[in-house]
Amino acid sequence: xxxxxxxxxxxxxxxxxxxxxxxxxxxxxxxxxxxxxxxxxxxxxxxxxxxxxxxxxxxxxxxxxxxxxxxxxxxxxxxxxxxxxxxxxxxxxxxxxxxxxxxxxxxxxxxxxxxxxxxxxxxxxxxxxxxxxxxxxxxxxxxxxxxxxxxxxxxxxxxxxxxxxxxxxxxxxxxxxxxxxxxxxxxxxxxxxxxxxxxxxxxxxxxxxxxxxxxxxxxxxxxxxxxxxxxxxxxxxxxxxxxxxxxxxxxxxxxxxxxxxxxxxxxxxxxxxxxxxxxxxxxxxxxxxxxxxxxxxxxxxxxxxxxxxxxxxxxxxxxxxxxxxxxxxxxxxxxxx
Amino acid sequence: xxxxxxxxxxxxxxxxxxxxxxxxxxxxxxxxxxxxxxxxxxxxxxxxxxxxxxxxxxxxxxxxxxxxxxxxxxxxxxxxxxxxxxxxxxxxxxxxxxxxxxxxxxxxxxxxxxxxxxxxxxxxxxxxxxxxxxxxxxxxxxxxxxxxxxxxxxxxxxxxxxxxxxxxxxxxxxxxxxxxxxxxxxxxxxxxxxxxxxxxxxxxxxxxxxxxxxxxxxxxxxxxxxxxxxxxxxxxxxxxxxxxxxxxxxxxxxxxxxxxxxxxxxxxxxxxxxxxxxxxxxxxxxxxxxxxxxxxxxxxxxxxxxxxxxxxxxxxxxxxxxxxxxxxxxx
Numbered sequence: 001x002x003x004x005x006x007x008x009x010x011x012x013x014x015x016x017x018x019x020x021x022x023x024x025x026x027x028x029x030x031x032x033x034x035x036x037x038x039x040x041x042x043x044x045x046x047x048x049x050x051x052x053x054x055x056x057x058x059x060x061x062x063x064x065x066x067x068x069x070x071x072x073x074x075x076x077x078x079x080x081x082x083x084x085x086x087x088x089x090x091x092x093x094x095x096x097x098x099x100x101x102x103x104x105x106x107x108x109x110x111x112x113x114x115x116x117x118x119x120x121x122x123x124x125x126x127x128x129x130x131x132x133x134x135x136x137x138x139x140x141x142x143x144x145x146x147x148x149x150x151x152x153x154x155x156x157x158x159x160x161x162x163x164x165x166x167x168x169x170x171x172x173x174x175x176x177x178x179x180x181x182x183x184x185x186x187x188x189x190x191x192x193x194x195x196x197x198x199x200x201x202x203x204x205x206x207x208x209x210x211x212x213x214x215x216x217x218x219x220x221x222x223x224x225x226x227x228x229x230x231x232x233x234x235x236x237x238x239x240x241x242x243x244x245x246x247x248x249x250x251x252x253x254x255x256x257x258x259x260x261x262x263x264x265x266x267x268x269x270x271x272x273x274x275x276x277x278x279x280x281x282x283x284x285x286x287x288x289x290x291x292x293x294x295x296x297x298x299x300x301x302x303x304x305x306x307x308x309x310x311x312x313x314x315x316x317x318x319x320x321x322x323x324x325x326x327x328x329x330x331x332x333x334x335x336x337x
Numbered sequence: 338x339x340x341x342x343x344x345x346x347x348x349x350x351x352x353x354x355x356x357x358x359x360x361x362x363x364x365x366x367x368x369x370x371x372x373x374x375x376x377x378x379x380x381x382x383x384x385x386x387x388x389x390x391x392x393x394x395x396x397x398x399x400x401x402x403x404x405x406x407x408x409x410x411x412x413x414x415x416x417x418x419x420x421x422x423x424x425x426x427x428x429x430x431x432x433x434x435x436x437x438x439x440x441x442x443x444x445x446x447x448x449x450x451x452x453x454x455x456x457x458x459x460x461x462x463x464x465x466x467x468x469x470x471x472x473x474x475x476x477x478x479x480x481x482x483x484x485x486x487x488x489x490x491x492x493x494x495x496x497x498x499x500x501x502x503x504x505x506x507x508x509x510x511x512x513x514x515x516x517x518x519x520x521x522x523x524x525x526x527x528x529x530x531x532x533x534x535x536x537x538x539x540x541x542x543x544x545x546x547x548x549x550x551x552x553x554x555x556x557x558x559x560x561x562x563x564x565x566x567x568x569x570x571x572x573x574x575x576x577x578x579x580x581x582x583x584x585x586x587x588x589x590x591x592x593x594x595x596x597x598x599x600x601x602x603x604x605x606x607x608x609x610x611x612x613x614x615x616x617x618x619x620x621x622x623x624x625x626x627x628x629x630x631x632x633x634x635x636x637x638x639x640x641x642x643x644x645x646x647x648x649x650x651x652x653x654x655x656x657x658x659x660x661x662x663x664x665x666x667x668x
Contacts, residue, residue: 239443241398243457243508244430256447332492333446 006324014317018310022074025309026067034300040083057083070306079310080303082296089307093289097311098183099170100288104277106205107212108270115217116262119224120255126229134221141218146276149214150283153207165203167284172200208284215276219269220262227261228254260330267323271316340515340548341372341395346408348387348394348572350619362619364390366572366627367408374515377542377549379559379580381595382569385616388552391569392518396433397425413515431461434509436538438521440501444493450477450504451489458511469511476507480537499530506537510545517541520552535562556599560584568592571617571627578652588654590632590662626656634658634665 038045041053054060058069073080080089118138122131150167157164171177171185178188178197186205189198231237231254240250278290285291293308295301327334348365365387372378380388394405397417410417412433417425429435437443445453454473458464464472470489477485480503496504502522509517519538523531539562542549551563559566560580567577568591576589587593590611596602597610614631623629625640632639638657645653656662 235437235439235442236445238398239435239437239505240445242396242429242435242437243460244426244428245456245460246426249456249460253445253448257445331447333494 003325003328006328007321010317010321010324017317018313019071021313022071022306022310023067025306026070027063029300029302029305030063030066036083036300036302039300079307082301082304084296084299084301084304089303092292092304093307093311095183096287096289096292099286100274100277100281100290102184102186103205103208103212103281103286103288104270104274106209107277107280108216108266108273110209110213111216111220112266114213115220116224118217119221119262120228120258122221122225123228123232124251126232131225135225138218138221141214142222144214146211146215146279147283150208150211150280153211154283157207164207165200167204167207169285169287170201170204171197172204175200204284208280208286211280211283212273212277215280216269216273220266223265224258224262227265228258231257260327263326263330264323267319267326271312271319274312274315338373339371340374340413341550342409342411343371343391343395344369344409344411346391346394346410347406348390348399349404349406350402351404352402360620363622364403364572364619365394365405366622368569368572368574369408370567370574370577372516372548372550374548375542375546376565377539377551377563379563379566380550380552380569381554381556381559381566383554383616385619386569387572388554388569389520390572392435392520392550392552396429396435396518397422398429427461430457430508430514431512432514433516433518434512434514436502436505436509436517436519436522438524440505441493441496441498443505444496444501446493448493449489450491450493450496454489454504454508454511457508461512472511473507476510477504480504480507480510481533482507498526499534502526502530502534503537506534506541510541513545514547516548516550518550518552521554522551523553523555523558531558538562556595568595571619571622573627573655575628575656576652576654578649582649582652586649586652586663588648588652588659588663589628589656590634590658590666591628592654593662593666634662 037050037054037057037059040057041050045053051060058066061069070080077090078088081087082089082092085092118134122134125131154164154167158166165172175197177185178192178194181188181191185201186198189195189201234257236257237250237254240253245253274290277288278294280286281288281291282294289308289311292304293311296304296308346365346368347363350362350364352360352362354360368387368391370378380391382388390399390403393399393403395410395412395417397405397420399405405418408418412428417428420428444450448456451470451473454477455466455469458469458472459466462469474485474489477488482488482500482503493501493504517538522538523534526534535558538549538551541547551558553559563580565578566580566583567574568583568589569575570591576583576587576592583592584596587596594610594613598613603610611633617623617627617630623640624642625638626632626635626643629635629639636658641657643655643657645655646659648654648659
């Protein structure tokens with residue numbers, strides 16, 4: 001399968017997928033029992049005023065008509081307006097995406113740098129003490145609720161020890177943000193040569209990144225270990241041993257053959273992690289797309305919720321395509337098909 | 338000259354059950370046989386009899402909970418059980434080579450064929466990559482792979498089962514082994530390819546003077562390609578001898594049952610096969626003959642320890658009722 005046909009096939013599949021996702025979120029937010037009209041019209045509004053607001057928002061029409069209008073708007077690039085910020089949801093989300101990605105990227109990168117070697121070592125030391133302990137710790141990582149982990153980190157490192165700045169945004173309130181280039185305050189600060197900004201941004205990043213890393217490392221350890229163990233019990237590793245290859249070479253065969261499934265797993269994990277990242281953002285007042293989405297859900301900001309879900313869906317599709325490309329590079333079998 | 342002498346080999350699976358009691362499955366219970374250069378020995382028996390386990394015990398490739406607990410494996414004057422793991426590793430793939438079942442999944446999927454051939458050679462010699470490469474091309478050609486130069490670049494998934502098995506045999510030959518252990522080398526290949534692979538193995542024995550041990554459950558293969566055979570049951574060799582002698586006048590009721598169960602015999606004999614049934618429980622084997630539960634000649638004597646007895650020229654069997662079995666089998 002060539003690169004082009006693969007990408008084309010992906011794109012063709014993703015259209016009905018996206019329409020389905022749009023339909024379900026559209027219906028879910030409207031059938032969820034939240035009524036934003038009452039909130040927007042205010043507590044003193046009369047029945048007539050409420051009806052006017054409802055008509056203005058287009059919520060008086062039948063559901064399917066509403067969805068049809070919504071789809072028509074999307075085709076024209078308009079995914080709606082936030083009722084709270086009164087701005088285009090598209091702009092709101094676009095400017096927050098780099099903020100979320102920064103946290104996600106560093107978190108998963110750190111989680112992988114810790115998780116993959118630990119998982120591999122656990123597999124190579126199968127059932128020895130390292131394996132047992134890492135399994136226990138990874139189980140702990142699985143069991144901690146995301147928001148609680150964020151709160152504990154803040155409590156210990158900011159409140160008790162004072163090592164960390166308060167979890168209030170991406171840069172200290174006393175420092176003005178750098179000019180936007182990439183959207184990451186750390187990188188933009190470095191690019192602008194402004195060390196105080198970069199340092200402050202780094203200090204703000206550390207705790208939330210650790211939180212995401214802990215949450216992502218637990219499953220990475222577990223799956224890397226399982227994948228490596230499976231490779232180790234495969235026919236070709238057994239045969240490599242029977243051929244008298246030195247243990248180092250056999251280990252290298254195990255590592256290479258584990259790399260594709262591990263990379264695939266981390267890719268799919270990223271798409272699942274974005275939900276946890278939203279909670280971490282909330283705890284650390286991070287102000288990214290995740291926090292925006294959670295706020296929208298809490299306040300019944302329908303267009304913003306739909307925009308947020310659409311962002312998640314597109315993000316997942318993009319990650320899956322990237323993972324497929326990576327597999328194409330790593331795997332001669334995939335390249336041949 | 339005897340190349341491999343296995344004596345009283347015992348391999349156990351030692352584990353603990355949920356109540357933390359030690360449980361021992363006695364999988365090999367005193368396997369003894371010999372093999373010389375230029376000879377082909379067929380090891381036959383039903384699934385679970387311990388054929389492959391014998392091979393892996395000899396190669397010292399067992400993983401817990403399996404463990405060799407007794408016996409000696411003498412190869413070319415050395416006791417393999419005394420070797421350090423490094424020394425054993427340098428023996429594997431060079432002096433003793435293995436050809437395994439499932440050739441396609443036994444090749445490293447992410448490495449080209451040529452590279453895999455080169456790496457078994459360089460792992461066991463000081464050869465440069467270039468000489469190893471030249472040797473690989475030559476050997477690929479000699480095992481009947483067309484266009485060996487091009488095949489060096491092939492990925493394992495591009496090979497058919499028969500081609501992959503030829504590549505494994507080529508890998509076995511890279512270091513001029515003295516002994517090749519072929520563990521069900523033709524299972525899963527179609528019949529014509531099976532014959533080609535076995536012909537190739539036989540040719541190697543004649544031209545390179547190697548010893549070959551073929552593990553199989555196909556008596557046809559044994560009859561056509563082996564000089565000697567050993568029949569295994571429940572971790573013991575119950576009958577061994579020259580192929581002609583064993584087939585003409587089998588002494589052990591289990592051997593007779595195996596032979597009766599081949600398609601040709603089933604057609605000729607038109608009678609029910611005696612002696613089938615479940616394999617005995619390895620956690621609790623009978624004290625005497627292991628075959629006692631499935632044998633229609635069994636009586637009290639069979640619960641006493643039983644030893645190998647000479648039943649013909651260089652032909653041995655482990656049964657207390659040999660004459661009764663030979664005379665009364667068809668009745």
